[in-house]
Amino acid sequence: MDELDEQILGILHDDARISFSALGRRIGLSxxxxxxxxxxxxxTGVILGYTTRVADELPGRGxxxxxxxxxxxxxxxxxxxxxxxxxVRAVEDAVHLTGxxxxxxxxxxxxxxxLDALLHRLKQEAGVAHSRTRLVLRS
Structure with a gap:
């Protein structure tokens, strides 16, 4: 990996949808x-994939x-x-823990x-025996 590859990664990080022609113009390549x-x-596994970021304020995002x-x-x-x-669409992330x-x-x-409907669904359909909820006051 060289300096040009680093530039490419920086550009793709900011705009992964950039066309190859626009990318080439920005770094001086065809x-x-x-x-x-x-x-x-x-x-070579340097770029593992691309993703979409979704705004939190979309309908149904809560x-x-x-x-x-x-x-x-x-x-x-x-x-x-x-x-x-x-x-479950409402799930942002989940981690398996010890404890x-x-x-x-x-x-x-x-x-x-x-929230009540989601908790009920998890207990009825997903095998949840016990849950404890915490609301985020500020992030």
Whole structure:
């Protein structure tokens, strides 16, 4: 990796959707040369992928930010729980933990009624035995 690759990474970090021709113009390479460098960075594992950032204020993204500590039923596998959790749109992140609780789940919901419905759904469909919720007051 050289200085040109570093420049490419910086540009892609700011705008991953930039065209190869625009990227090439910014770093002084042809379209084909810029594309080849990006492909090489992808193939060698320097670039692992691309992502989309979504605004928090979209409809359905919620007015309440909540952390939920979750203890699973004894007969619920962590893999099954994780698969069911992946289908829940309100989930921002989830981590499997050691200690008193099995999982810490970060969610955004519209209001208390949506939180109540989500908790009920997790207990009925995802094998949650016990949960403890914490509302974010400030981030």
């Amino acid at each position: 379209t084909n040369a810029a594309a080849a460098r990006v492909r090489k960075l992808e193939q 007015g309440l930010e909540v952390f939920i500590d979750i203890r699973l039923d004894a007969d619920t596998s962590h893999e099954d729980f994780a698969a069911r959790l992946a289908a 008193e609780y099995d999982w810490l789940v970060h969610v955004r919901v519209e209001d208390a009624a949506d």
